Amino acid sequence: MAALAPLSRESIPAFDALVAGGVTADVRKGTIRIGFTDGEDTTGLEHEFAAARDAGQHVPYRTSTGHEPPFSARVQQIVHLDGQRFVAPGPFLDALAGSLRERGGEIVEGAQVRSIGFGPGGLQVDTWSGAPHRADAVVLATGAWLPDLARRLGVRAPVQAGRGYSCSIPLAKPITAPVYLPGVRVAMTPYGDRVRVAGTMEIADRDTPFDHRRLDAILRSIRPLIDGADWTDVRDHWVGARPLTPDGLPLIGRTKLEGVHVAGGHGMRGITFGPATGKLLARQLMTGTDAPDLAPFHPLRTG
Ligand SMILES: Cc1cc2nc3c(=O)[nH]c(=O)nc-3n(C[C@H](O)[C@H](O)[C@H](O)COP(=O)(O)OP(=O)(O)OC[C@H]3O[C@@H](n4cnc5c(N)ncnc54)[C@H](O)[C@@H]3O)c2cc1C
The missing domain is CATH 3.30.9.10 (D-Amino Acid Oxidase, subunit A, domain 2)
Structure with a gap:
C-alpha cells in the first residue's frame, strides 16, 4: 500500500492531464x-x-x-x-490512439513483436511480419504476455x-x-x-x-x-x-538492456494506474533520472 500510494495520488491528476492535453476521452x-x-x-x-x-x-x-x-x-x-x-476502457483506448495518431505517432496494428535487441543501426524491434523498427527507446507493455519478451531482458518476475x-x-x-x-x-x-x-x-x-x-x-x-x-x-x-505479479506490485522501469523499459504487471489496477505510470516513466525516460516513486517497481527486483 505504501509503495502504491504515490502512483495512486498521481492517478486522477494524470487522467485529468490527458483530457486537458487534448485526449478526447470521456473521463x-x-x-x-x-x-x-x-x-x-x-x-x-x-x-x-x-x-x-x-x-x-x-x-x-x-x-x-x-x-x-x-x-x-x-x-x-x-x-x-x-x-x-x-471510464469505459474501450472508448478510452480509442481516444488515446486517436490522440497519438493526431500528434504524428504511428500504430502498427496486428504486429506481433518477436524480439527486442541491438541491430546494425542500434536498438531495434523485430516483428513476425514486416521490416524491423528502429528505436531510440522501447517500452514493453505486453500485459500478461510480458515474460515472453521480458525474460531475456533480465526481468525474472513471473506474470x-x-x-x-x-x-x-x-x-x-x-x-x-x-x-x-x-x-x-x-x-x-x-x-x-x-x-x-x-x-x-x-x-x-x-x-x-x-x-x-x-x-x-x-x-x-x-x-x-x-x-x-x-x-x-x-x-x-x-x-x-x-x-x-507475485508481490502485487507493477513492473515499471529500465531493464538490463540499455534503452529498453517495461511497464506492466498492474493486476487489477492497470486502467487506474496506466496514465500515472506513463507520465512517470516518460519523465524518467526523457530526463535519464530514475524517479524515486518508481523504485519499488523496478523490473529487475528479485524476491
Ligand atoms: C474484467 C476486468 C475488469 C477490470 N477492471 C479494472 C478496473 O476497474 N480498474 C482497473 O484499473 N483495472 C481493471 N482491470 C485490469 C486492467 O484491465 C489491466 O490491469 C490492464 O488492461 C493491463 O494493461 P496492460 O497494458 O499492461 O496489458 P493489456 O491491456 O493486456 O495489453 C497488452 C497488449 O499487448 C499485446 N501483446 C502481447 N504480446 C505481444 C507481442 N509479442 N507483440 C505485440 N503485442 C503484444 C496484447 O495483445 C495486448 O493487447 C480489469 C481487468 C478485467 C479483465
Missing part, C-alpha cells in the same frame, strides 16, 4: 457506491480504507442505510466513495493471468456512476445507455478460450442484488487477462 467524475447485504459488514472495506489513509492517501467516504436503486431491497448498507473517476469477464446489460433506471458488490466481487459501470458488469478472477492460461459458465456465474450472483435489469439482453461478452 467522468462520480461517487462509487459499494453495497452490502444484511449478513455482510463493512469492517473489511473500512480496514482497507484505513490502511490507504495510513499510507498517505485521501479516501473520502461515508456510509448510509436504506434501499437505493439499482440495488435490490437485500442491499441495505451503502458505502459512498466520493471524488472518483471512471500470471488473472482472467476477468464482462458483459453489458440494460437497466430500467440507468446509473450515473459505478456500483460495486464486494460480497460477490462484481462491479457495474455506466456503459452508453447500458451498464458494464465485470468480475471473477480466473487463474488460467492467458489464452484460454472464453468460458460462458464464468459469465453466467457472475450474472447469477448479482441477480438477487440488482433491480430493474433485463437479464435476457446480455451483450458485449468479453474476457481479459489481468497481469498479476
Whole structure:
C-alpha cells in the first residue's frame, strides 16, 4: 500500500492531464457506491480504507442505510466513495490512439513483436511480419504476455493471468456512476445507455478460450442484488487477462538492456494506474533520472 500510494495520488491528476492535453476521452467524475447485504459488514472495506489513509492517501467516504436503486431491497448498507473517476476502457483506448495518431505517432496494428535487441543501426524491434523498427527507446507493455519478451531482458518476475469477464446489460433506471458488490466481487459501470458488469478472477492460461459458465456465474450472483435489469439482453461478452505479479506490485522501469523499459504487471489496477505510470516513466525516460516513486517497481527486483 505504501509503495502504491504515490502512483495512486498521481492517478486522477494524470487522467485529468490527458483530457486537458487534448485526449478526447470521456473521463467522468462520480461517487462509487459499494453495497452490502444484511449478513455482510463493512469492517473489511473500512480496514482497507484505513490502511490507504495510513499510507498517505485521501479516501473520502461515508456510509448510509436504506434501499437505493439499482440495488435490490437485500442491499441495505451503502458505502459512498466520493471524488472518483471512471471510464469505459474501450472508448478510452480509442481516444488515446486517436490522440497519438493526431500528434504524428504511428500504430502498427496486428504486429506481433518477436524480439527486442541491438541491430546494425542500434536498438531495434523485430516483428513476425514486416521490416524491423528502429528505436531510440522501447517500452514493453505486453500485459500478461510480458515474460515472453521480458525474460531475456533480465526481468525474472513471473506474470500470471488473472482472467476477468464482462458483459453489458440494460437497466430500467440507468446509473450515473459505478456500483460495486464486494460480497460477490462484481462491479457495474455506466456503459452508453447500458451498464458494464465485470468480475471473477480466473487463474488460467492467458489464452484460454472464453468460458460462458464464468459469465453466467457472475450474472447469477448479482441477480438477487440488482433491480430493474433485463437479464435476457446480455451483450458485449468479453474476457481479459489481468497481469498479476507475485508481490502485487507493477513492473515499471529500465531493464538490463540499455534503452529498453517495461511497464506492466498492474493486476487489477492497470486502467487506474496506466496514465500515472506513463507520465512517470516518460519523465524518467526523457530526463535519464530514475524517479524515486518508481523504485519499488523496478523490473529487475528479485524476491
Ligand atoms: C474484467 C476486468 C475488469 C477490470 N477492471 C479494472 C478496473 O476497474 N480498474 C482497473 O484499473 N483495472 C481493471 N482491470 C485490469 C486492467 O484491465 C489491466 O490491469 C490492464 O488492461 C493491463 O494493461 P496492460 O497494458 O499492461 O496489458 P493489456 O491491456 O493486456 O495489453 C497488452 C497488449 O499487448 C499485446 N501483446 C502481447 N504480446 C505481444 C507481442 N509479442 N507483440 C505485440 N503485442 C503484444 C496484447 O495483445 C495486448 O493487447 C480489469 C481487468 C478485467 C479483465
